[in-house]
Amino acid sequence: MTSFQKPTVLVLGVSGQIGGFVLEHLDKYPEALNVRITARRPEQVAALQQQGREAALLDLDNPTTFAAALHGVERVFLLTGYTVAMLTQSKTFVDAARKARVQHIVHLGVFGRWDCTDPHIGWHQLVETYIEASGISWTHIHPNMFMEQIPKFMRIRNDRFPIFWGPGRMGWIAAQDVGSVVATVLREGPAKHGGQNYWLSAEIAGGEELATIFSEVLGRPIRCDYKKPEDFAATMELTGDYSVEPWYAAGALEFLKQFSDGRMGDFGTVRDDTPYLTGEKPRSLRQWAQDHRLLLCLSISTDYGLPDQANA
Ligand SMILES: NC(=O)c1ccc[n+]([C@@H]2O[C@H](COP(=O)([O-])OP(=O)(O)OC[C@H]3O[C@@H](n4cnc5c(N)ncnc54)[C@H](OP(=O)(O)O)[C@@H]3O)[C@@H](O)[C@H]2O)c1
Numbered sequence: 666m667t668s669f670q671k672p673t674v675l676v677l678g679v680s681g682q683i684g685g686f687v688l689e690h691l692d693k694y695p696e697a698l699n700v701r702i703t704a705r706r707p708e709q710v711a712a713l714q715q716q717g718r719e720a721a722l723l724d725l726d727n728p729t730t731f732a733a734a735l736h737g738v739e740r741v742f743l744l745t746g747y748t749v750a751m752l753t754q755s756k757t758f759v760d761a762a763r764k765a766r767v768q769h770i771v772h773l774g775v776f777g778r779w780d781c782t783d784p785h786i787g788w789h790q791l792v793e794t795y796i797e798a799s800g801i802s803w804t805h806i807h808p809n810m811f812m813e814q815i816p817k818f819m820r821i822r823n824d825r826f827p828i829f830w831g832p833g834r835m836g837w838i839a840a841q842d843v844g845s846v847v848a849t850v851l852r853e854g855p856a857k858h859g860g861q862n863y864w865l866s867a868e869i870a871g872g873e874e875l876a877t878i879f880s881e882v883l884g885r886p887i888r889c890d891y892k893k894p895e896d897f898a899a900t901m902e903l904t905g906d907y908s909v910e911p912w913y914a915a916g917a918l919e920f921l922k923q924f925s926d927g928r929m930g931d932f933g934t935v936r937d938d939t940p941y942l943t944g945e946k947p948r949s950l951r952q953w954a955q956d957h958r959l960l961l962c963l964s965i966s967t968d969y970g971l972p973d974q975a976n977a
Contacts, residue, residue, distance in 0.1 A: 686844020
């Protein structure tokens with residue numbers, strides 16, 4: 666504890682989508698926790714400190730950075746990126762957290778059923794099992810597909826967007842709601858949330874529902890093209906600005922295949938703990954699309970209907 670008796674929480678991944686929202690939420694409750702954020706380059710740490718942040722150097726690929734970052738920390742938000750390296754990163758980091766006497770790890774995982782056979786879902790499950798075996802109190806967060814994936818992998822071109830998993834309806838959650846849930850759990854701590862699994866899948870929608878929402882929000886007819894899971898790799902190359910390492914990309918492709926053929930049909934389920942944790946209803950896809958209309962517009966390849974900022 667600090668001199669103010671506030672627990673210190675170490676938050677990873679604040680430069681990314683979920684970690685950014687976690688920090689935004691924690692900033693609203695300055696009395697609750699002493700927040701220490703991390704970055705993996707010294708110049709980034711210095712810049713954050715200049716902004717008045719408590720910041721520590723932490724590179725998950727470099728365990729020599731762990732001890733100082735974890736010094737005096739009671740609670741941790743463990744987020745790893747889109748990489749198979751999450752296995753070694755999490756194993757070494759959890760070992761260090763044990764040595765640092767951390768009391769609670771909140772882990773960002775995935776919406777997988779325990780016996781699923783998809784690789785990247787399996788990696789997250791191995792990490793969760795390792796955390797549980799550490800003896801540190803844990804809370805596992807299981808979000809379904811982030812709505813933020815839409816402009817990345819389902820980019821609208823010439824009024825059409827691709828769906829890579831056939832006619833099934835996928836489960837969705839907004840990154841902002843994942844951030845609010847994680848921050849709430851961190852604030853309220855292990856006494857309330859230790860040993861809990863929380864599931865975040867607010868709504869299900871497939872190509873037809875998404876086409877209806879995009880058409881309404883953009884005010885023009887938008888249609889869905891059903892593609893094969895195998896076409897997904899080409900789309901990733903096409904989008905250009907989003908690179909995923911081959912191991913993780915192969916896991917994502919396997920996920921699309923297994924969702925299409927029904928083996929991972931449980932991802933098309935509404936199962937949502939958000940309101941129980943935050944007291945708020947999670948964002949709907951329609952609400953998310955309205956809030957991110959500009960992002961959707963930017964993903965249209967023609968100029969028609971673009972707001973001024975999008976052309977800047
Ligand atoms: N996309 C989905 O639909 C979905 C659904 C469920 C679960 N997930 C899970 O969500 C996680 C990714 O969350 P996100 O979308 O918020 O990721 P993100 O936006 O890509 O951000 C990743 C964050 O991790 C940091 N990071 C990466 N490598 C690091 C390292 N070696 N050491 C320290 N920090 C490192 C990045 O820092 P830098 O800025 O330095 O790179 C960044 O802050 C993954 O585990 C994924 O499996 C995703």
